[in-house]
Amino acid sequence: MKNQYKKLLSIVAITTFAITPASADLLRIEGAVGAWQTTPTGTISYADTNSFDLVDQSGFESTTNMYAWVYLKHPIPVVPNVRIEFADPQFSGDIKQKIEWDGNVYASGTNSLSLTQYDTVLYYNILDNTLWSTIDLGLDVKYIDGNYQLSESTGTLAKVDQDFSIIMPLAYVRGRVQIPVTDIGVEAIVRGITYSDNTVVDAEIKLDYTLDFVPIVQPGLELGYRYQQVKLNASSIGLDANLDTTFSGVYGGIMVRF
DSSP: OHHHHHHHHHHHHHHHHHHHHIIIIIOEEEEEEEEEEEEEEEEEEETTEEEEETTTTTOOOOEEEEEEEEEEEOSOTTSOEEEEEEEOOEEEEEOOSOEEETTEEEOSEEEEEEEEEEEEEEEEEEEEEETTEEEEEEEEEEEEEEEEEEEETTSOSOOEEEEEEEEEEEEEEEEEEEOTTSSEEEEEEEEEEEETTEEEEEEEEEEEEEOTTSOSSEEEEEEEEEEEEEEEOHHHHTOSEEEEEEEEEEEEEEEEEO
């Protein structure tokens, strides 16, 4: 009986020791939603010719767009962790200078460009809060769902309304440093790929503050800067034009951690 009692105590102790750290440090769900103040630059060129500037000719201006992300970190070593992201850069403006498209010249009117993005990131922790530092490496599968519209104010020219899309695998690197004795973190994410005249670079750096004293569900705030380069070849996306664009600006959002 005494040996059985000791064995039972050993099992309870081992189980408690195993479960508590795993739940606190290894199993985590975190997410955020916020606004991204985005400034566009770059050009669009129809059939490799007649490129026009997004600002000087298209009249695009800075806009505020929504973003969101969520990730799941688990304790199974061979299975990658998962991060899901959404961003919705959209721009529109009144034509400032003549735009040529498919032989037509649009001297006045409106145009718009949207580049809705869905990211699925599969990653592994190389460092996991080791000396307050975290490094993640993985693969980001980015799906860009785009649309370009162009219409002439008098209605005499044909309206352009073209959808396009592309799926691209991007290398993914994330680094984070938790400032000791604070609830403040500094984080940077870089991802990108270049192939067949297509280039996508998506980089950001941020500060975040988490209310760690709140039990179970911990809210927080994040503030950062995000830069994107989206260069897409017409033959790759099913659009009659090449895109060579960048979008950048400050973002901020509300976080929650389980």
